[in-house]
Amino acid sequence: MRLSLLLTAAGAAAALILAGCGAAEYSTEGNRESGKQLFIARCAGCHVLAAAGTAGTIGPNLDDAFAQSRADGLTTDTFTQVIRDQILYPIEDPVTDATGMPGPDETLPECDDVEGDAFCVEDRQQAVDDIGVYVGAVAGTGVTTEKPTDGKSIFATTCAQCHTLADAGTAGTVGPNLDQSKPPKTLVTDRVTNGKGTMPSFKDSLDRTQIEAVAEYVSSAAGK
Numbered sequence: 001m002r003l004s005l006l007l008t009a010a011g012a013a014a015a016l017i018l019a020g021c022g023a024a025e026y027s028t029e030g031n032r033e034s035g036k037q038l039f040i041a042r043c044a045g046c047h048v049l050a051a052a053g054t055a056g057t058i059g060p061n062l063d064d065a066f067a068q069s070r071a072d073g074l075t076t077d078t079f080t081q082v083i084r085d086q087i088l089y090p091i092e093d094p095v096t097d098a099t100g101m102p103g104p105d106e107t108l109p110e111c112d113d114v115e116g117d118a119f120c121v122e123d124r125q126q127a128v129d130d131i132g133v134y135v136g137a138v139a140g141t142g143v144t145t146e147k148p149t150d151g152k153s154i155f156a157t158t159c160a161q162c163h164t165l166a167d168a169g170t171a172g173t174v175g176p177n178l179d180q181s182k183p184p185k186t187l188v189t190d191r192v193t194n195g196k197g198t199m200p201s202f203k204d205s206l207d208r209t210q211i212e213a214v215a216e217y218v219s220s221a222a223g224k
Helices: 010-018 032-042 062-071 076-088 124-138 151-158 185-194 208-221
Strands: none
Touching (some): 151 208
């Protein structure tokens, strides 16, 4: 999921919330472990968050967005509310050329509205609370996790939201369906390294070994 431009300045977003922007009831209740898993499943492809080991580049780097505000004394509870409101009330069509963030119906569809095995959540409000509590607690803290080195894990934390790949259990629709396109390793390597069209380059967030690993995984798993 792509947080709106408000998250490029967490302090400004917090100020908007404190001024009454966002209709959600203030809450800091949530399950951090569930929030981490949901973040990896639905947000990793768009955001950098060191604690989750994610390297998405479409949306704001969440560590950069919150680090200064955290240093300035804003609290984790405030960051939790910022995240929650941005998920529930995103700017889907910015007036700038920036990419908007999909609404909650797309990022966290409820299972009653989904057919088949596509991703869904039983309780959207709880899912939002879980993600908010997790990201609010770790973003900009300097806490890191070891970056994955196997291709499937790299795909899960970098590519999953945008692409369908049955072997990885993903159903993203932003980018090509990889089971249908069955890209060769050379093409995957080039696209991950350099990007093209709406797909960003990951050469600044993934090292050469990681790019090689995810390219090998996608080219061997697609269509299987």
